Amino acid sequence: MPKIFDSTYDLVMVAPEGFSVEETDPEDFSLHSGFIYHGVPFDVGETDGLEGYINYTTPSTISADTTYTVATITHGLGYAPDFQVFIEEKDVSSDTFAHLSYGYIGTGLYFTARANTTTLQILMINGSTEWTEGFTSRDYGFKYQIFNTPITGHS
Amino acid sequence: MIGDKTPKILIARSGYSVDDANDRELSFNSAWPLLPIEAEGVFEVNNTLSAPVTIYEHGLGYAPVFKVYYLKGGYLYPTPDSSLSAIGSTCTVDANNLIWRSVYFSATPMNLYWKIYRRPIEKNQDFDNYDLTAATTKEGSQGKLVIAMPNKDTNSSDPRDIAFHSSWKQLIIDSSIYGVSDTVDGYYTISITHNLGYRPMYLSYYKNSNNEWQQIGALDVYRATVTTTSISFKLSVGSWGGTAPTLALILFKSTINNA
Numbered sequence: 001m002p003k004i005f006d007s008t009y010d011l012v013m014v015a016p017e018g019f020s021v022e023e024t025d026p027e028d029f030s031l032h033s034g035f036i037y038h039g040v041p042f043d044v045g046e047t048d049g050l051e052g053y054i055n056y057t058t059p060s061t062i063s064a065d066t067t068y069t070v071a072t073i074t075h076g077l078g079y080a081p082d083f084q085v086f087i088e089e090k091d092v093s094s095d096t097f098a099h100l101s102y103g104y105i106g107t108g109l110y111f112t113a114r115a116n117t118t119t120l121q122i123l124m125i126n127g128s129t130e131w132t133e134g135f136t137s138r139d140y141g142f143k144y145q146i147f148n149t150p151i152t153g154h155s
Numbered sequence: 156m157i158g159d160k161t162p163k164i165l166i167a168r169s170g171y172s173v174d175d176a177n178d179r180e181l182s183f184n185s186a187w188p189l190l191p192i193e194a195e196g197v198f199e200v201n202n203t204l205s206a207p208v209t210i211y212e213h214g215l216g217y218a219p220v221f222k223v224y225y226l227k228g229g230y231l232y233p234t235p236d237s238s239l240s241a242i243g244s245t246c247t248v249d250a251n252n253l254i255w256r257s258v259y260f261s262a263t264p265m266n267l268y269w270k271i272y273r274r275p276i277e278k279n280q281d282f283d284n285y286d287l288t289a290a291t292t293k294e295g296s297q298g299k300l301v302i303a304m305p306n307k308d309t310n311s312s313d314p315r316d317i318a319f320h321s322s323w324k325q326l327i328i329d330s331s332i333y334g335v336s337d338t339v340d341g342y343y344t345i346s347i348t349h350n351l352g353y354r355p356m357y358l359s360y361y362k363n364s365n366n367e368w369q370q371i372g373a374l375d376v377y378r379a380t381v382t383t384t385s386i387s388f389k390l391s392v393g394s395w396g397g398t399a400p401t402l403a404l405i406l407f408k409s410t411i412n413n414a
Contacts, residue, residue, distance in 0.1 A: 002196035002211055005273060009305050012319075014164055014185050026191075026273050030164075031183065031319065033302045035191030035273065039182075039323030041314040042169075051324060053413035077314065080231050082222075082270070086356060086411045089378075097354070097381045097411050098373035103237035105374045105394060110238045114230035121230075125238065143356075143411055148314035148323065151224050151231045151268045153195040154304065 006034040038147040047074035050146040058138045062131040070122040079150045085113040088141035169322035178285040178408045182321045188328045193273040201264035211253040217275040218248045218368045226266040235372040247367035276360050276368045276403045281330040333403035342389035345402040354381040356409045359388045362401040
């Protein structure tokens with residue numbers, strides 16, 4: 001069943017200031033045991049940390065039709081977990097960010113991330129143009145979080 | 156308001172004390188919202204479909220925050236996709252439904268895995284900031300609050316069984332805003348002044364011509380300027396075209412960089 005929220009599973013209910021749990025709408029609960037929340041676990045058998053930051057410098061030549069592995073994080077959870085990855089464009093400014101996937105318009109060059117039951121990978125994927133300047137030797141940072149929740153759902 | 160002696164519940168993450176933890180060291184503050192999962196599922200895109208198709212009737216009466224991944228070659232990728240090589244699929248939400256709008260991927264079938272959250276995209280919310288001074292770490296055992304899924308054990312070693320764990324870093328919402336974007340220096344822009352003292356993570360959406368909300372593919376012309384005091388999500392006017400779009404932005408109490 002797609003529905004997760006179960007209002008009858010009310011072991012723990014925390015209402016925000018000014019509300020009683022009896023009159024609080026589900027949207028307004030600070031915490032309700034009938035929901036599931038994303039958390040970044042630790043001490044659950046993971047190999048690598050489930051939150052982290054990775055520095056990456058692009059190669060001096062970016063070959064055409066090539067996929068580069070920026071990073072492989074081994075989560076070891078045994079299922080594909082929800083995640084989010086942000087890119088920091090260090091060579092633009094320390095204030096410039098985007099979520100993945102992230103691309104350069106009109107170039108065929110982009111970054112993305114993917115997860116399976118053992119790893120989260122960050123990739124740089126290049127299209128049909130070889131780059132020897134512009135996008136080469138550029139510095140990036142990647143912030144990732146891996147959550148306890150499975151992408152494919154709680155069956 | 157934090158610090159006004161109003162009764163509230165504070166829980167610090169493992170290794171910190173609520174006596175002096177900052178906002179990122181707390182896992183729970185009853186004054187701050189989390190992002191609760193309302194529903195989740197899978198939808199198969201195939202060549203027999205003609206968009207739009209309702210994936211799920213959520214019936215919430217508002218367009219909810221949502222996320223979608225697609226499965227390809229044994230890996231799950233986030234949408235929207237930002238390549239120009241046409242991989243992925245586009246989904247939207249309105250007040251009643253999660254909708255599949257288009258596929259830009261030649262090989263079908265393709266499974267989409269989705270989650271809807273019990274929070275409107277159209278919500279303006281802000282809170283007073285918390286003490287930004289980092290706590291000293293705490294030694295020894297600590298109390299914690301663990302909520303297991305129905306019929307699961309709070310001592311389970313499988314993180315999927317846990318609905319909330321106070322020792323884990325949570326996705327805590329700092330603030331949110333929506334509205335017609337401003338035009339600033341050649342960009343359609345929506346901004347929040349957060350004054351968090353660090354650069355926060357965010358989610359962004361836009362309202363499309365069908366009056367539905369969808370995520371924005373990130374490009375060098377569609378990205379954010381995130382400082383320790385504010386965030387501006389920007390779309391290049393020249394690339395976006397048209398009139399100023401309605402945008403939404405949600406900030407989280409987590410750093411987007413290595414700070």
